[in-house]
Every structure is written in C-alpha cells, then in structure tokens.
Amino acid sequence: MQKIDGKLISAQIKEEIAIEVKQIIDNGGKKPNLAVLLVGNDGGSQVYVKSKIKACELVGFKSTSIKLPDTVSQTILLEEIDKLNKNKDIDGFIVQLPLPKHIDENRIIEAIAPSKDVDGFHPINVGRMSVGLPAYISATPLGIIELLKRYKIETAGKHCVVLGRSNIVGRPMATLMSKKAYPGNATVTICHSRTKNIKEITLNADIIIVALGSPEFLTADMVKQGAVVIDVGTTRIKSDKTKSGWKLKGDVKFEEVAPKCSFITPVPGGVGPMTIASLLKNTLLAAKKEIYS
Numbered sequence: 169m170q171k172i173d174g175k176l177i178s179a180q181i182k183e184e185i186a187i188e189v190k191q192i193i194d195n196g197g198k199k200p201n202l203a204v205l206l207v208g209n210d211g212g213s214q215v216y217v218k219s220k221i222k223a224c225e226l227v228g229f230k231s232t233s234i235k236l237p238d239t240v241s242q243t244i245l246l247e248e249i250d251k252l253n254k255n256k257d258i259d260g261f262i263v264q265l266p267l268p269k270h271i272d273e274n275r276i277i278e279a280i281a282p283s284k285d286v287d288g289f290h291p292i293n294v295g296r297m298s299v300g301l302p303a304y305i306s307a308t309p310l311g312i313i314e315l316l317k318r319y320k321i322e323t324a325g326k327h328c329v330v331l332g333r334s335n336i337v338g339r340p341m342a343t344l345m346s347k348k349a350y351p352g353n354a355t356v357t358i359c360h361s362r363t364k365n366i367k368e369i370t371l372n373a374d375i376i377i378v379a380l381g382s383p384e385f386l387t388a389d390m391v392k393q394g395a396v397v398i399d400v401g402t403t404r405i406k407s408d409k410t411k412s413g414w415k416l417k418g419d420v421k422f423e424e425v426a427p428k429c430s431f432i433t434p435v436p437g438g439v440g441p442m443t444i445a446s447l448l449k450n451t452l453l454a455a456k457k458e459i460y461s
C-alpha cells in the first residue's frame with residue numbers, strides 16, 4: 169500500500185508556479201491577481217478562504233479579498249461580481265460556496281465571466297471541459313487527476329466508481345475519468361444517495377473516488393484487494409485534541425481500508441492541499457490568457 173502524499177505534491181506544484189511567476193515578473197509582466205469573494209461567517213469557508221489567500225502570497229500572486237455580510241442582497245452581490253468581471257487588474261476570481269439560503273447559487277455562478285471563472289463552475293467552462301475544449305476545470309477533480317498522473321496510476325480500461333454527484337466534484341470527476349486521455353479512459357460508474365447495492369458496485373471497482381461528505385462511509389468490506397481509493401471527504405468534527413477545536417474526517421475508514429489498497433489518499437494531507445494548488449494553477453492560466461485569449 170502506498171499513501172498518496174497530497175501535501176508533498178501540492179508543495180511541488182506551488183514551487184513550479186512560483187518559478188513561473190518569477191519569470192513573468194523578470195520579463196516585465198505583472199503578478200497574477202486572484203480575488204476571493206466571501207459572503208457571511210461560515211467557519212469552514214473562512215478557513216478555506218484564508219488558506220487560499222496565504223497560498224497566493226506563497227507563490228508570489230497578488231490577492232484581493234472581498235467580504236460581504238450574510239444579509240447582503242442578491243442584487244448587491246451581482247453588482248460586486250459585475251465589478252470584478254470588468255476590473256482589468258483582476259485575472260480571476262471565486263465566490264466561496266456555500267452562499268446564504270436567500271441567494272440563488274446558480275444565478276451567481278452564471279454571472280461570473282467564464283474567462284475569470286478560475287473555479288471552473290460556470291456552465292460554459294463545464295460544457296467546454298465536457299467536449300474537450302480548453303476550459304477552467306473545477307479545482308478538486310483537477311487536483312485528483314494530477315495526483316493520479318504524478319503517481320503514474322494506471323486508469324485505462326479500469327472500472328472507476330465515483331461516489332457522489334455534486335457539480336463541484338462528482339460529475340466533473342466522472343467526466344474527466346471517462347475522457348480519451350491519461351488519466352482517463354476508464355469505465356465510470358456514478359453512485360449517489362438513490363443507488364441500490366452500492367457495496368456490490370464498489371467491490372467491482374479498481375478505482376474508488378469518494379466525495380459524499382459522509383464520514384467513514386467507505387469501509388473495508390466494500391473495497392476489492394489492490395484498489396486505488398481517493399478520499400475527498402473533509403467533514404469538520406469537534407475535537408479536544410487540536411488547537412482549533414476541530415479536526416477533519418474523511419469519507420473513508422482509513423485504518424481498515426488502507427491495508428487493502430494499492431494507493432490511498434489520507435485525510436488530511438491527501439486531496440485537500442491539491443484543491444488550492446489547482447486553483448493557483450487556474451489563476452496562472454488566467455493571467456497568461458491561456459484558456460480564453
């Protein structure tokens with residue numbers, strides 16, 4: 169069993185990005201600039217946004233943080249997005265999700281200019297990715313693809329089971345794994361809350377990608393010997409053993425599943441750090457105008 173070290177790979181990617189940024193500056197260019205828009209006080213979102221801003225600093229990006237109260241109207245939020253779309257100094261931006269209940273998430277995502285949508289959530293980017301055109305790809309699936317690549321994990325002809333059908337992870341993950349490419353060329357099954365006999369399906373899987381947000385959902389009896397297991401779960405649970413008062417729990421019962429795997433990602437230190445590295449990569453692409461010229 170080999171543990172996939174997302175912390176190490178993300179550090180390598182950040183280093184690669186930092187070198188490119190330095191070259192851009194040395195050639196008289198400007199620092200890539202990522203804006204992050206946060207609405208409200210969700211604890212998890214605040215932590216993620218802080219990490220994104222810190223990562224920008226680390227690779228030499230400029231970052232712009234915009235905070236709005238959770239009482240903000242949808243109209244005001246749309247106006248802020250319009251300003252970011254038009255601001256020539258901003259290369260790309262994200263609106264941290266989830267948003268307060270009175271705001272229509274899809275309406276917000278659709279308001280972001282596809283050329284600045286470094287989260288890859290806009291239907292134009294999702295559609296372009298689906299048909300193989302250059303597009304911003306959602307950061308978590310992109311990070312998982314990078315892990316499979318850097319660990320040289322074989323995917324062609326393999327049965328890949330994706331647990332979860334979210335727009336952010338499950339669906340784009342399934343699209344990427346079925347693409348005629350490496351990593352890809354897999355036979356993909358998507359399972360969700362209405363799937364019957366999940367265990368029967370996962371027992372048949374060579375690669376299992378779990379993105380349910382259901383702590384320790386995947387147990388050893390659901391996994392075939394030698395499978396590759398990718399854990400996207402990051403549920404925050406209370407803990408008196410950490411300084412912050414909480415710790416992250418994955419969707420995989422790691423201790424019992426790991427011995428059966430050829431490769432497995434831990435939580436924390438697996439997929440999580442890759443998500444931020446992918447966002448930085450997308451922002452660099454935006455600054456270089458490589459997706460939309």
Ligand code: GUN
Pocket residue numbers: 262263264265266287307308336443
């Ligand atoms: N909430 C959870 N993950 C993400 C992400 O990748 N981007 C944004 N904008 N919000 C999120």
